[in-house]
Amino acid sequence: MKTVIKQIIHDALEKAQQAGELELPSFPEIVVEKPKDEKMGDFSTNIGMTLAKSERKNPKTIAESVARHLKSGDLSKVEVAGPGFINIKMSQEFFLKRLRNAVSQGENFGSSDSGQGTKVMIEFVSANPTGPLHVGHGRGAAVGDCLARIMKKAGYDLSTEYYINDVGNQMNFLGRSTWLRYRELKGEEIEFPEDHYRGDYIKDIAQEVIDQKGDVFLNKSEEECIPFFRRFAKDNILKGIKKDLSEFRVNFDNWFSEESLYEDKSVENAVDWLKGQGHIYEKDGAVWLKSSAFDDDKDRVIVKQTGERTYFCSDIAYHQNKINRGFKKLINLMGADHHGYVPRMEAVLEAMGYDKKIFKILLVQFVSLLRAGEKVSMSTRSGEFETLEDVVSEVGVDATRYFFLMRSSDTHLDFDLELAKKETPDNPVFYIQYAHARICSIFRAAEENGVIWDSSAGVDLAPLNEDEEFAIIQAILSFPEVVEKSARALEVHRISHYLLDLVSRFHGYYSRHRVISDDKLLTQARLFLLDALRITIRNGFELMGISSPEKM
């Protein structure tokens, strides 16, 4: 919508230039926004101010000159206001035409090609398979999944991936923890080490080993047992993670195993290649990456004295692998506690000769669970925490997702469990879902009253005359721009704010105007508007992975 306005302004600038009123050695970026007050007009531009300097003229004079040359059949009013704004009002037909178009797009409304098919990968969650997902992972899952949906809608060729850290020391700890619990359950007196996984879920896994394998591991050495327990525990936990995510409506395009990078020698090859480039050296019996040469604080170890490779080492191979698969932009979501990882990953990409701009780490800040205004303690004892599954089963998928997505992900989130469960308008998920249900209910009422509604027919929209109706129409029509902007800024919370604003306009409208009335033409036109609203709410919720109930 705004691009149309920009074009009109652009044409006016050209005419003003031809008329000798403006110099315009180069055309400025045209900024179109909504005026502060909706009464001022539909769109505004600050072109007068931005040109004031280069034209050496008063902003108001420039604005007046541009305004004089604004010409388009769609314009209904042009006004210069304030320090040099041009306020523009468009004809009703301009909006109605676009509203029809939106409705005809149906579930595709909101899509655009602004991403131009750029191949993008979003890697998120990637929690180690050593325990169930907790709320923090849940926020990452919701944000990553929502961002993927938004970027697809905005025309990016998007893939999602979960990176499984299935090698290394913590897998040994996991195997050993399970093995110890197994023996404990079999009646042995075990002193369970502090640094092992102490959660109860380990006991459940050990019990499962007993159920499946009985006593076969009882009189065997640790070396004989650990490989089985490691694999068994990992598979079991990973299965649980996949189940939790799938119930949370998060489905990955790909699950990538770290182990596979060792099996196909990718890690080895990556290290050799970096060595060949002179980015690697040995010191104190370890192998280091010279990351400090690329804006990292210090160099990082990639192979320990013990000969083991660090996670950072396989991350190098992993990101090289992503690039080799043709991704032009790599987005990683990480918990904010990992932010120290950002410079070293950027250093790796630079060392490999890529522009670090192709790589973007989004830090997702912490979640505090609140119950009746009090913080729920997150990990008082080791192994005790609020799992994602617990929260979802308490407040439901829709509310959980909404709460994770309603705030900018770089700010700390207060998640009020009581509020999330409430069925009142202070609960935003509820408020939006209710609007959708209310619209559906109006359609049901229309049917009961014998109103024949056919959206494919050419409904006459001329009866729509209220300012409120046009405010709603404009809000609907800005949806594709909201999606685009969210995708560009990588900010998922814009969708929830948008929906809240849209829907509150509807609730107000509903209370002041009747949709179904004796005026048949008006009824049809208003139903058409409601249909557009319903489509927009659904599409917006679809981006958030939230359901749009027809009845509540």
Add this chain to the structure above:
RNA sequence: GCCCCCGUAGCUCAGCAGGAUAGAGCAACGGAUUCCUAAUCCGUAGGUCAGGCGUUCGAAUCGCCUCGGGGGCACCA
């Protein structure tokens, strides 16, 4: 000590590629239901945009400094 994020109404937060008189929800107070879902709506009140300096026609928004909160600074992940 160094690095990252945050600080906007009593509370939770928008706004931040600079733009007009800084917004919403909740809480508080006052109203609205013969009518498509009152699960809703309307109104009132509420501000040193943490503070200071700078950049500019213009700063909540950009830069520097200070203060306050959170999180990092591993041959852990």
